[in-house]
Amino acid sequence: MQQGFDNKKYIELQAARIRERIAQFGGKLYLEFGGKLFDDYHASRVLPGFEPDTKFRMLESLADDVEIVIAVNANHIEKAKTRGDLGITYDEDVLRLIDVFRSRGFLVGSVVLTQYSGQPAADAYRHRLAQLGITCYLHYPIAGYPHDIERIVSDDGYGRNDYIETSRPLVVVTAPGPGSGKLATCLSQLYHEHKRGIAAGYAKYETFPIWNLPLNHPVNIAYEAATADLDDANIIDPFHLEAYGKTTVNYNRDVEAFPVLKALLERIMGESPYRSPTDMGVNMAGYAICDDEACRAAARMEIVRRYFTAAVNFKRTGAGEEQLERLRSIMQRAGVDENLSPARRAALDKEQATGGPAGAMTLPDGRVVTGKTGDLLGAASALLMNALKAVTGVDDGLQVIDDATIEPICRLKTGHLHSANPRLHSDETLIALSITSANSATAARTISGLEQLRGCDAFFSVIISAADEALYRRLGINVCCEPKYERVSLYHK
Structure with missing residues (x-):
């Protein structure tokens, strides 16, 4: 950044x-x-x-x-x-x-x-x-x-x-x-x-x-966005x-x-x-402040993130509609809209092309990488792996973690932990990558790129799991989600 x-x-x-x-x-x-x-x-x-x-x-x-x-x-x-x-x-x-x-x-x-x-x-x-x-x-x-x-x-x-x-x-x-x-x-x-x-x-x-x-x-203005739930405002003293x-x-x-x-x-x-x-x-x-334009750009992006956070919360709880409307007004004042991040368009396009949940991330050099839901990895896991490959120069088509390593974890989740979703969350994917790195120089090179993702912006076409969101935040990756669920249901765990 x-x-x-x-x-x-x-x-x-x-x-x-x-x-x-x-x-x-x-x-x-x-x-x-x-x-x-x-x-x-x-x-x-x-x-x-x-x-x-x-x-x-x-x-x-x-x-x-x-x-x-x-x-x-x-x-x-x-x-x-x-x-x-x-x-x-x-x-x-x-x-x-x-x-x-x-x-x-x-x-x-x-x-x-x-x-x-x-x-x-x-x-x-x-x-x-x-x-x-x-x-x-x-x-x-x-x-x-x-x-x-x-x-x-x-x-x-x-x-x-x-x-x-x-x-x-x-x-x-x-x-x-x-x-x-x-x-x-x-x-x-x-x-x-x-x-x-x-x-x-x-x-x-x-x-x-x-x-x-x-x-x-x-x-x-970004501070007003951060405190939109308090309905307060900045004013001239x-x-x-x-x-x-x-x-x-x-x-x-x-x-x-x-x-x-x-x-x-x-x-x-x-x-x-x-x-x-x-x-x-x-x-x-x-x-x-040594570069005003850099701070302006970063603040505009933060305003949009606050909007999506509130939109997702409204979808989850049904509460906070006034806050959401206030954030829309704040975005207008700042001259931004939901499409400020190129990752959003990329994620939505990837979902339309694949027919399943997808994600995209803007890398430090401005490139945008995507990830889709597969048989073994969820969208958050796939995006994380593709981003790590991109920043470390590992061939995108190379399978860094063997299916033979992933499949036993999937069986454990469904057969013994009684999870309905066999796909690996991003934290589970990193554990599998870490284990693989003990005997694979490519895996070790891939996992070394984690720090380079700090400060990057990721966008998902659906609301991701709490486990995936928490892992991304621990890595310092900013997360936004489209305010919709992957499946139609009244209860979402």
Whole structure:
């Protein structure tokens, strides 16, 4: 893929910007960390060159000054709220986050349960954290929040919350998902710090929308596509325009909440250090774009991917029609349609020619390869094999895995595992290829091409299985499917 983002420059600029903000507040900063911290695949897709763990690596350059506080809403624990991308509950994800942070040398100071009101599941979780040696603090609901400023900034509001003991100049407040109470945690801490005579400030680190790109830049539009289910939008920051005469982009929710937030900061600190929502941010991503056209192209493709993801979800569940319509509108704004990727046309043509499900993939050099459903391999498996052959220079007509290797696996699936589908899924195909590579130089050469497929776009003429989709995503291949099933049925496993 053509690189459009200078990752090294970004890390340097971002770390320097955060250091400046720490110094601005006298040596202590509560940094609300929005979005995904170390698996930001959306950013890596729309800013080619941005690594999914870039924000994590940026923090590593500040590691000696960083302390992590993880906020989780007690109501989310009570309702067993789940992260859709990982399939685990928020309380389990907190433990996962702690493990990841600690494995990279970060100090995880504590966990704070926000909106705590004696929920039984939250109490059980507190006990579990105590057994694991993790310090847990409680923050409570505040009557009249967020508009009753006088009550909020008082001993009956933030004053009731536990004061979180911290020891580092940069306190990163993160969470397993939205609605966890990161902002409230930061402001509660500011209240307690200022009561103790400790100088401290607040800032927000959110990658998107990128404030110094135009409102209708495809990268910013792609963020609207990514959050289409929230029915939010990017808008011009009116407070920044009024204060400085400069046009910047922000999220409508942040703009709507700013007057209240500004009033809270004035009450806590005496005066607000910020004149606009844009002022609060520290994001420097816009300054690290080195090829604007490459980022525009990547963002347009991401918008189309989001459309197909929503279309497939609507087909599967019957829910999300408004989101789908919103994405159609977003595509029109971006000047793209369903046929942006040449892989779609190739997959549909292959299906028409063969009479069965098919797939196509755009390779790094622009070539498009296809794969069809056969007797032993499904469309996803066939496409993966053909793509690997293409990028490693193996003859397309060469049979890399013998039928004698595949057929016993097919018999195992139907005869012993009672699968109705004897064909190999893509993960099973890779295992067969790996086994073959022990005695075949050609197979070893073929499997060596996996990394070259990272970032490629694949399109299928039908909705593929969850196993195939998961394998493609693990390989870093972007997947889109036509919103239709291979067979007419009410139940699809």
